[in-house]
Amino acid sequence: MISFTAVAGLAVVLGATVILFFLNVTLREKLARSLRPIAAFQHLQRAISLAVEDGKRLHVSLGKSDILSPDSASSLVGLSILERITQLSMISDRPPIATSGQGNLSILSQDTLRAGYRANNTLEQYDPDRGRLAGPTPLSYTAATIAVIHDENFSTHLLVGSFGPEVGLLTEAIDQEKAFSLAASDSLPAQAVLFATAQEPLIGEELFAIPGYLQTGPIHTASLLTQDVLRWLFIASILVGCALKMIGII
Amino acid sequence: MRAPLATAIAIAIGIVVLLGYFVELAILQDIRTLLIGWAVIVAGSATLIGIVNLVLVHWRRVRAPRGRDLLSGVLLAAFLLTVIFGLFLGPSDSNFQRVVTSIQMPIEASLMAVLAISLAYASLRLLQKRKNSMTIIFVISTILFLLLSSGFLATSENRYVAGALGALNQLPVAGARGLLLGIGLGSLVTGLRILLGSDRPFSG
Numbered sequence A: 001m002i003s004f005t006a007v008a009g010l011a012v013v014l015g016a017t018v019i020l021f022f023l024n025v026t027l028r029e030k031l032a033r034s035l036r037p038i039a040a041f042q043h044l045q046r047a048i049s050l051a052v053e054d055g056k057r058l059h060v061s062l063g064k065s066d067i068l069s070p071d072s073a074s075s076l077v078g079l080s081i082l083e084r085i086t087q088l089s090m091i092s093d094r095p096p097i098a099t100s101g102q103g104n105l106s107i108l109s110q111d112t113l114r115a116g117y118r119a120n121n122t123l124e125q126y127d128p129d130r131g132r133l134a135g136p137t138p139l140s141y142t143a144a145t146i147a148v149i150h151d152e153n154f155s156t157h158l159l160v161g162s163f164g165p166e167v168g169l170l171t172e173a174i175d176q177e178k179a180f181s182l183a184a185s186d187s188l189p190a191q192a193v194l195f196a197t198a199q200e201p202l203i204g205e206e207l208f209a210i211p212g213y214l215q216t217g218p219i220h221t222a223s224l225l226t227q228d229v230l231r232w233l234f235i236a237s238i239l240v241g242c243a244l245k246m247i248g249i250i
Numbered sequence B: 001m002r003a004p005l006a007t008a009i010a011i012a013i014g015i016v017v018l019l020g021y022f023v024e025l026a027i028l029q030d031i032r033t034l035l036i037g038w039a040v041i042v043a044g045s046a047t048l049i050g051i052v053n054l055v056l057v058h059w060r061r062v063r064a065p066r067g068r069d070l071l072s073g074v075l076l077a078a079f080l081l082t083v084i085f086g087l088f089l090g091p092s093d094s095n096f097q098r099v100v101t102s103i104q105m106p107i108e109a110s111l112m113a114v115l116a117i118s119l120a121y122a123s124l125r126l127l128q129k130r131k132n133s134m135t136i137i138f139v140i141s142t143i144l145f146l147l148l149s150s151g152f153l154a155t156s157e158n159r160y161v162a163g164a165l166g167a168l169n170q171l172p173v174a175g176a177r178g179l180l181l182g183i184g185l186g187s188l189v190t191g192l193r194i195l196l197g198s199d200r201p202f203s204g
Helices: A005-026 A040-052 A072-089 A103-119 A140-150 A166-174 A187-196 A204-213 A218-246 B003-021 B026-063 B070-089 B094-129 B131-149 B159-195
Strands: A057-062 A097-100 A131-133 A154-162 A179-184 A200-202
Touching: A005 A179, A005 B003, A005 B159, A040 A057, A040 A072, A040 A154, A040 A179, A057 A140, A072 A103, A072 A154, A072 A166, A072 A204, A072 B026, A072 B159, A097 A103, A097 A140, A103 B026, A131 B026, A131 B070, A140 A166, A140 B094, A154 A166, A154 A204, A154 B159, A166 A179, A166 A187, A179 A187, A179 A204, A187 A200, A187 B094, A187 B159, A200 A204, A200 B003, A204 A218, A204 B131, A204 B159, A218 B159, B003 B026, B003 B159, B026 B070, B070 B159, B094 B131, B131 B159
Parallel strands: A057 A097, A057 A154, A097 A131, A154 A179, A179 A200
Antiparallel strands: none
């Protein structure tokens, strides 16, 4: 009825849940101080403050992943960031804009923006057009987002989600506008492109650290520490597996 | 608590789908298949709603009293023509498909060509823009693996050279696996936050 792989998978999920819950409950106070400084996040916080002061817009590009697909986690992180950015820029004259490449993601981005306004009791300021479906295919999404980058008065762009190598066209457009860009993707080709083109590229799992560094909530910081614990457990299990293979036990 | 009912439904469905993934129990599998089927229908409807939103945004741009966007007009005209001919001829009609792909493919190909040029230019500017050890390693490894992938050194019969090349070729594989492992763990924890109800990408 249940295979060894399924048991192992369930054990990893349950183990991660216990670690996340434990860290969130017991180390709640200490978590906020436990993050190492990363230059990209310091630059991002400065760029957000400057955008609010200068009355310029922030743009969150959520990528093109379907929420039902396995690569949707990066888009969910993007939505967490969008909510936090909405709250941080509430006092600005020009609220943030979110673009996405999937219908369901654009609806969730509208809902996330709405939640941000509702949390601050300013629901009358909410405009659903600020959560846009830019284009339903990867290249139409890119082409339409380039137009958005050039048309609106943005000073900061966050590209967080699932992108292909075509994301290079977005970072190029941002460079032409002399705006700040922080970019992270779960796709390896996109990460390589972003490393060469974005001002502040994030590599690998750094993508999942953004909400924690934007102080979205203690659970996000606990998530980062959970990832660290799981990573060390995986490294140990890989080393043990190698050792057992070398001595011929498995 | 924000949207308690929506959160409870999301958590319950998430747990059932997750269990259905691991436990091969017939009733659990049936419920999982049914729920995923519903999710696919909702996602399809969401795409339609997204497209309506896209059309409305461009319609407002065309009708804006100041700074009218003519390109939005072009988009609306193209959209209308595609919808009318698509409904009239059917999406599987070979002539309809030929017209759409004859427009879409060259545009996408030209965008990819622009991307190739802008990437080459960005690579040239990289060392100027960001002078640190990671950038130097990135540039050196890019050049090295471009050379290796070109097959320039692959024909060497010297077993030491072949061994060294084999070991070098494993480096990107190991690096990619490390990155994917990190992304996998991040995805797992992101999913758990939703299952625990602490992340709610819906306001209910």
